[in-house]
Amino acid sequence: MERMREVELLVIGAGPAGLGAAIEASRYGVKVLLVDDKDKPGGQLFKQIHKFFGSKEHLAGTRGFDIGLHLLKEADSQGVEISLQTKVLGTMDKDVISLLVKEREMKLLKAKRIVLATGGIEKALSFPGWNLPGVMSAGAAQTLINIERVLPGERILMVGSGNVGLIISYQLLQAGADVVGIVEAGSSITGYLVHAGKVMRAGVPIYTSHTIKEARGGKSVEEVVITALDRRWNPIKGIEKTFSADTVCISVGLNPNGQLASLAGCEFKFFPELGGFLPLHDDNMESTKKGIYIAGDLSGIEEANSALDEGRLAGISVAASLGYIDSNRFAKLKEDYWDRLNKLRGGPFGHKRSIAKKKILLSSQQKEMRYQEIDCIELEENTKLKNYKSIPSLKEFQEFPGYPSLSRIKKGAVACIECIQEIPCDPCVAACPFKAININPYITDLPYLDENKCKGCGVCIASCPGQAIFVLNYNYSSEKAAISFPYEYLPYPKIGGKAVGVNRKGEPVAEVKIVKVDKRANFDKTAVITIACDKKYINQIRSIERIKDDA
């Protein structure tokens, strides 16, 4: 009988959290085996074609798939062994893990430490007809368009206005589909307003206080019915809309994928802010089961940057526990990662998650009585999230520190930053060659435009992952103003041609002339379009109608 293989660290799941853990543990000398059930590593990163938020250390402003490539390179240079198409079936015996490789071969393995990075599972939403072909999870549609390059349909209804729903709606448009609408059961948009802004400028309506009532069709979806909801989330009779649609995408959040953790005997608790039941963990990311660490969406649904940093933290914790890092060094590294994680969880969007994470740490130490302290923090922090049902008015935008004053606008080209929610993101600061944009002291603070330093050069436009920066040139000519904005659709408009200028909600405002299409390489596929229009539209027009490719 062949001797059973024993590894120092088994990392399960090769998404950002698992890669982060494997990379860091290897860096300090731990022998790591990273397994994933798919035939490619990277988890969901390779289908993320948008530019990520975050700060420099998170490679903010880089597209998700490029971050994925970067991580794979890092894993490779650290000598991480990756076994793909490898499913963990469970633990057969004490400490013995059974793996199923390529559906055909069973392997048994021992591991001194385990990092579970099993990610999240998309939540379901049931409605009559949700079993019809054409109804699918938003993540499934994203795989089709961005990995397989096949459209799931041509007229799509998105259910859910969280960041995932908004981003995938945008990507469906980029892939050439029509998104007939986004329905949101809550009374306001739940994702970032900048993501909502992208799809709204493209003319996609967002129906808040609405849900899908039914999908109808014979062999697949042919039409969908949406209905308005009252304050108690009950359908309001008579307020219904029927759309012709061939596809419904469900994007109503994720649950931590806790099956393996549960099997391993980790203690779970319910944290609705983080997606539901999840394993408790301490500040080393160790679960209640000694030697089993968790990271990423499994330890609470967040986003890729936090997952990566939690993974890295779990990796150094494992290395320290195996004696590869001395305690002083470990304490310093750990503090750095917590600092980064706390920054990502700063601001009103991260507030609830941040509190829930604190509760997890306390419960894992069985310090139940300190819950009261948490309640105090909750009350003290005055970071209330401002909710929006739709894109706010111009007047509201003008109140924020990124919007130039009227007098400055009249002086000539100037950036106009329409980023009005405190989200963890700052690539615009580094992009500006004149240091005219500041975000401080926290990465979640709003960008402040120093309008006297700004020369209106426009390199910030493509740097903004939220596509919320525009350049306004009031003095383009004696009659016309010029407006520059980011544009990521095909085909591109032709210089000298005409287009329909639209406002922030995608409503047509006026005919405009295309004066520049800037596709320079360091804009990384975000074209910057400049249009000329009547001066009176300087605060209104923010994009153009997409050009239909009928060829």
Added chain:
Amino acid sequence: MPKDNEKNSIKKIICRCEEITEEEIREAIREGYTTIKSIKRRTRAGMGLCQGRTCSTLIRDIIAEMTGDKKEDILPDSVRPPLYPVELSVLGKKVNKE
């Protein structure tokens, strides 16, 4: 398996694998099966190939709505290996070898 009302209840399936309808889940709850585990045993919801990965949160919502129980008190069903379907021949091969 309750057959009454089947025509209407076809309209809203909760467990996609076993095709268990919302009405069947509600009927089981009315009969007193108020945990995810007991509903699974009563109706087969969550017993299919996906092992409740899709429907268990939906069932939790229905239980919470009908019984007034808090969602955090409605525990997921216990997990048993193997986590993924494995052909018996593959399992058998290993057992023989070791």
Added chain:
Amino acid sequence: MKRIKEHPILGKEEKRKKIKIVVNGKNIYAYKGETIAAALIANGYRDFRYTHRFNLPRGFFCGIGQCTDCSMIVNGVPNIRTCVTRVEEGMIIETQYGYGDKDGKNERS
């Protein structure tokens, strides 16, 4: 549905090898490396199987091999999750009825 030939971020479609697969007796073309589900959707197929109890159509749903809704009979083997199985030259793919077992001859009940 259609393939995305050009994409503002992902660029032009890569040149991939065309292969032939057989779907319910009909020859269709797929690209080497893609999943069966993608090849079928690109060719306009959406109802992959019909369910055991209510005989209702199902198709591509979770996309990660978890829900088993997209199962079909592939080279005679039922319950193959087409969203995570890649096409191969000459693959024979059939709509699955019920559990797709031979006793039922995989016919509609």
